[in-house]
Amino acid sequence: MSSRVTTCPACGTKNRVPVASTGRVQCASCHAPLPWLVDATDADFAAATDTDQLVLVDLWAPWCGPCRMVAPILERLSVQYAGRVKVVKVNVDHNPAIASRFDARSIPTLVMLRRGETVARVVGAENEASLKRRIDAALG
Numbered sequence: 001m002s003s004r005v006t007t008c009p010a011c012g013t014k015n016r017v018p019v020a021s022t023g024r025v026q027c028a029s030c031h032a033p034l035p036w037l038v039d040a041t042d043a044d045f046a047a048a049t050d051t052d053q054l055v056l057v058d059l060w061a062p063w064c065g066p067c068r069m070v071a072p073i074l075e076r077l078s079v080q081y082a083g084r085v086k087v088v089k090v091n092v093d094h095n096p097a098i099a100s101r102f103d104a105r106s107i108p109t110l111v112m113l114r115r116g117e118t119v120a121r122v123v124g125a126e127n128e129a130s131l132k133r134r135i136d137a138a139l140g
């Protein structure tokens with residue numbers, strides 16, 4: 001299972017965060033919820049989105065300028081919403097099945113999933129305040 005290293009915002013400990021887990025992702029040192037931002041593929045997307053947390057799927061590509069503007073916003077949101085929102089990034093060039101499933105003809109396309117069901121969809125880059133309002137609405 002692939003993973004990435006995330007620094008705990010509470011204590012600074014570096015933790016290895018799995019792409020997929022049905023449990024909570026928390027700091028090994030202080031047990032604070034960790035930001036959960038992962039790169040998923042056609043192969044592991046189903047496992048990556050199998051979580052009780054709200055999932056924010058980012059359909060992006062390296063050549064897409066607006067995607068690069070959204071990327072650091074999503075990094076910050078994953079910290080602010082640690083324990084509540086999981087960010088799953090999918091490179092549409094390498095993962096055509098997921099791109100097709102979410103009809104990502106224009107990118108960035110952001111899709112919010114709650115237990116596999118689409119609860120919101122955002123096409124095009126938006127600023128951080130706007131995305132926070134949408135996430136707050138989806139979290140209810």
Ligand SMILES: [Zn+2]
Nearest residue numbers: 008011027030
């Ligand atoms: Zn910690």
